[in-house]
Amino acid sequence: MIRKGNLPSKSCLHGGRPMVWRKAWAKNWEEVRYCSDRCRREAKAGRKEALSS
Known part of the structure; x- marks a missing residue:
């Protein structure tokens, strides 16, 4: 049995929110x-703004 606490996780590149592995x-x-x-x-929009500036 796999518990949620044992699943891999990482941070979102844009918002920094934690992401837990999904099937x-x-x-x-x-x-x-x-x-x-x-x-x-939002990340894509931010890249476009940076390029146009």
């Missing part, structure tokens, strides 16, 4: 960088 991310856990679609969109 949906099993195949690409190393590539997961954002905790949510919202963080992904």
